[in-house]
Amino acid sequence: MKSTKLTSWALVTVSMTSVIVIMALIGCATKPKVTVVELENKGTSMNVATPDWIKNYTANGISSVQAAPQFKDKYCVIGEESGVNRQFVLAWADNFSAQQRIGAMLRTNIESEYQARVTGAAQSSGGANSSTAAGTGSGEYKQEIDNIINAIVNVSYSGAQREADWWSLRRRYDPDQKDVFSDEYTAYVLYTIPKGALNDQIAKALTTSVSKDSELYDITIEMARQILQNGMANWGE
Numbered sequence: 001m002k003s004t005k006l007t008s009w010a011l012v013t014v015s016m017t018s019v020i021v022i023m024a025l026i027g028c029a030t031k032p033k034v035t036v037v038e039l040e041n042k043g044t045s046m047n048v049a050t051p052d053w054i055k056n057y058t059a060n061g062i063s064s065v066q067a068a069p070q071f072k073d074k075y076c077v078i079g080e081e082s083g084v085n086r087q088f089v090l091a092w093a094d095n096f097s098a099q100q101r102i103g104a105m106l107r108t109n110i111e112s113e114y115q116a117r118v119t120g121a122a123q124s125s126g127g128a129n130s131s132t133a134a135g136t137g138s139g140e141y142k143q144e145i146d147n148i149i150n151a152i153v154n155v156s157y158s159g160a161q162r163e164a165d166w167w168s169l170r171r172r173y174d175p176d177q178k179d180v181f182s183d184e185y186t187a188y189v190l191y192t193i194p195k196g197a198l199n200d201q202i203a204k205a206l207t208t209s210v211s212k213d214s215e216l217y218d219i220t221i222e223m224a225r226q227i228l229q230n231g232m233a234n235w236g237e
Contacts, residue, residue, distance in 0.1 A: 035175045039183070041168040053190055054166050062236040065190075074192040075235055077101045077160065082186040089185040090167060098160040098191035103153040106202065109232050110152060110223075114145045117219050144216055151209040152202070159197040163190045195231050203228045 041050060056065050057078055066076045079096040083089045118141055166188045173181035203224040210220040 033174055033176065034172055036170055036172050039169045039171055042166050050168075051164060051166060053164065054188060057188065066236040071192065073195055075195055075198055075232070077105070077191040077193065079189040079191075080186065082184050084182075084184060086167075086169075086185045089187045093165050093167065093187035093189050096189045098162075098193070099156065101191075102157050102160065102193070102198075105232075105235060107149055107153050109234055110149050110206075111145065112234070113223055114141075114149075114216075114219070117223065118145075118216070121219065141216055144214065148206070148209045148216070148220065152205045155201065155205045157193070157198060157201050159201075160191045160193040163192050165189045199227050199231050202232070 053065050062078050077098045079101055081089055081092040169185050171181050171183050206220050206224040210217050
């Protein structure tokens with residue numbers, strides 16, 4: 001009887017596996033193929049090659065651009081906008097300000113740093129599995145952290161310099177139906193800001209955004225000190 005049950009279970013398992021494989025094959029067969037080609041870019045009329053920072057950014061993201069040797073002492077900020085209307089996209093690029101992107105990057109970096117430090121402090125004082133650690137890690141200080149981050153993000157940071165811009169026109173189409181396509185313009189703007197200048201401003205914003213009687217005071221001051229010494233380690237990620 002036991003053998004019969006095992007055989008039945010094996011058959012069900014094989015059948016389910018076959019169904020999954022068939023569904024996967026159907027999914028692959030029905031997934032549309034897309035080919036993307038660049039029709040034109042900012043350098044086409046002047047026979048200027050696409051800059052390395054654009055190639056790096058479109059292939060690997062801003063963190064890879066930030067890691068390039070020429071930006072060793074600078075933070076990179078890249079704005080990107082796409083649309084079917086060239087005038088709209090280029091106008092956006094002309095009016096792009098680095099301030100908003102700096103704020104977004106700071107929000108991501110500072111929030112993750114707070115979460116790591118608060119959870120680490122709770123675990124060291126109460127143990128990794130203690131209720132204290134669990135409570136702190138799950139958002140005990142969330143509102144205060146949010147208030148601090150909002151204050152930091154709303155600071156107007158100076159020193160950003162517009163380094164370069166670029167645009168390209170790309171066409172997407174199914175290689176089996178080349179007469180069915182969509183064209184889209186994309187504009188890119190690169191700003192840089194000296195690391196030392198921005199580190200000083202971020203550290204000052206941190207120290208002035210937290211009160212001395214706050215339970216986050218020591219953590220915040222230590223964050224500010226390390227930013228002054230080492231900068232924002234995960235900038236762009």
